[in-house]
Amino acid sequence: MGADTSLRDRFEHGLAAPICLTWELTYACNLACTHCLSSSGRRDPLELSTSEAKALIDEIAAMQIFYINIGGGEPMIRRDFFEIVEHAVHQKVGVKFSTNGTRIDASAARRLAAIDYLDIQISIDGADAETSDRIRGAGSYAQARRAMDHLKDANFGEFKISVVMTRDNIGQLDEFQALADHYGAQLRLTRLRPSGRGVEVWESLHPTREQNRQLYEWLLEHPQVLTGDSFFHLSALGDPLDGLNLCGAGRVVCLIDPIGEVYACPFVIHDEFKAGNVRESGFAHVWRESPLFRSLREPGNPGACASCGSYDACRGGCMAAKFFTGLELTDPDPECVFGHGETALDARRVVLRPTPSPDHSKSVAVRLVSRKSLV
Amino acid sequence: MSLSTTDVFDPSARWQLSGQVSLRDEAFGALAYHHGNRRLVFLKSPELVAIVRGLSQYSSAHEAINAFVEPSSHERYVVALASLFRSELLCGR
Numbered sequence: 001m002g003a004d005t006s007l008r009d010r011f012e013h014g015l016a017a018p019i020c021l022t023w024e025l026t027y028a029c030n031l032a033c034t035h036c037l038s039s040s041g042r043r044d045p046l047e048l049s050t051s052e053a054k055a056l057i058d059e060i061a062a063m064q065i066f067y068i069n070i071g072g073g074e075p076m077i078r079r080d081f082f083e084i085v086e087h088a089v090h091q092k093v094g095v096k097f098s099t100n101g102t103r104i105d106a107s108a109a110r111r112l113a114a115i116d117y118l119d120i121q122i123s124i125d126g127a128d129a130e131t132s133d134r135i136r137g138a139g140s141y142a143q144a145r146r147a148m149d150h151l152k153d154a155n156f157g158e159f160k161i162s163v164v165m166t167r168d169n170i171g172q173l174d175e176f177q178a179l180a181d182h183y184g185a186q187l188r189l190t191r192l193r194p195s196g197r198g199v200e201v202w203e204s205l206h207p208t209r210e211q212n213r214q215l216y217e218w219l220l221e222h223p224q225v226l227t228g229d230s231f232f233h234l235s236a237l238g239d240p241l242d243g244l245n246l247c248g249a250g251r252v253v254c255l256i257d258p259i260g261e262v263y264a265c266p267f268v269i270h271d272e273f274k275a276g277n278v279r280e281s282g283f284a285h286v287w288r289e290s291p292l293f294r295s296l297r298e299p300g301n302p303g304a305c306a307s308c309g310s311y312d313a314c315r316g317g318c319m320a321a322k323f324f325t326g327l328e329l330t331d332p333d334p335e336c337v338f339g340h341g342e343t344a345l346d347a348r349r350v351v352l353r354p355t356p357s358p359d360h361s362k363s364v365a366v367r368l369v370s371r372k373s374l375v
Numbered sequence: 376m377s378l379s380t381t382d383v384f385d386p387s388a389r390w391q392l393s394g395q396v397s398l399r400d401e402a403f404g405a406l407a408y409h410h411g412n413r414r415l416v417f418l419k420s421p422e423l424v425a426i427v428r429g430l431s432q433y434s435s436a437h438e439a440i441n442a443f444v445e446p447s448s449h450e451r452y453v454v455a456l457a458s459l460f461r462s463e464l465l466c467g468r
């Protein structure tokens with residue numbers, strides 16, 4: 001049966017189907033968060049139609065992918081959002097979806113509460129409006145809190161509050177936990193990657209080394225907090241954090257974007273990590289046969305990390321974080337806990353960072369205006 | 376006082392895979408997903424998968440284990456089944 005390390009070795013060679021499949025329903029979004037990993041804003045005219053979306057779900061069910069993560073953009077903007085979600089759960093494909101909460105009014109909350117196999121993650125990026133709105137836009141925090149209130153009133157049960165960890169909010173860890181407790185919700189913390197529009201803000205917003213250590217210790221003390229295996233690069237600090245501690249891109253993780261493109265992970269929306277399109281050959285074929293995914297399932301090259309005593313814990317960190325900061329994939333993670341990433345960043349000969357291939361940002365950032373101020 | 380890992384799982388009783396659980400074969404064994412508690416569990420050997428799939432054909436877990444593995448590994452598989460039982464993957468029949 002073997003220890004968990006042998007299981008991780010198996011995972012390195014890829015699975016018959018992903019465990020963590022993210023499907024971004026739309027690039028349309030009514031917010032314009034500065035760190036948006038998918039550079040969302042405008043709807044793409046080539047978006048999968050309702051019937052294409054349903055056919056994709058049928059294929060996902062046939063592959064025995066037991067649950068999917070739905071994101072965007074703002075997925076609830078799609079008019080067929082409920083139709084798609086209900087189609088999935090009727091086939092026992094569970095849905096976890098991420099939302100900014102702006103579309104969850106009292107009646108949407110009741111409808112959501114009536115669906116089985118559904119998890120909701122509401123995003124905020126600060127424990128107070130000031131901190132959160134700096135990233136997500138004026139009024140967004142209040143709207144997210146309103147959505148949480150509606151879910152609570154509708155007896156949705158345990159939803160999730162999802163926070164991207166930044167230099168500005170790591171000091172608020174206990175407040176986030178208190179907020180989650182207030183709603184009977186689960187806290188979920190994830191890593192800021194320099195992906196999408198995040199390329200622009202990563203440098204100024206990613207946690208300092210000291211903050212990362214503080215986060216690591218806090219996570220060890222709060223094992224109930226979900227992280228989606230985000231912080232395994234911090235496992236190099238000592239005891240491993242819960243999770244696989246492995247970059248799952250193309251092995252256990254992948255992304256289907258709104259127009260059916262398949263990428264190795266949600267944080268590498270770039271031509272270099274594009275494996276194919278579900279419209280052309282179906283998802284299963286891309287997952288199993290794409291040359292990109294096959295190459296990602298080869299044993300990794302530890303490169304500059306080969307001599308590091310913590311390589312087994314951290315495996316050189318996150319591919320996306322390296323790629324979008326202009327590092328080689330064999331370099332240490334830019335946030336290497338021993339500072340080797342910073343050294344590598346300084347040694348880049350040309351600071352030419354790739355920019356995300358599709359960019360659906362609106363040319364002018366939208367302002368959130370509450371209805372009241374319009375009358 | 377310490378509780379044994381097989382405290383509530385009786386390997387001489389009749390068992391079956393819960394109707395709420397789906398199995399997906401993988402090279403290392405299988406993934407088991409419980410649609411009720413939404414937990415994902417890894418079955419880390421093909422033998423364990425065969426035993427779990429076969430449970431309902433045998434009059435006890437012991438017998439199912441005997442059908443698929445050498446006696447020297449028997450105890451390990453009792454422990455493995457007990458752990459699946461605790462994850463609510465198995466139920467009596």
Ligand code: SF4
Pocket residue numbers: 233236304305308309310311312314315316317331332333336337338340341
């Ligand atoms: S040197 Fe590489 S393996 Fe070691 S901690 Fe840094 S990033 Fe991780």
Ligand code: SF4
Pocket residue numbers: 193246247248249253265266267268317318319320321
């Ligand atoms: S590239 Fe980074 S975010 Fe994507 S799967 Fe690998 S470690 Fe996770």
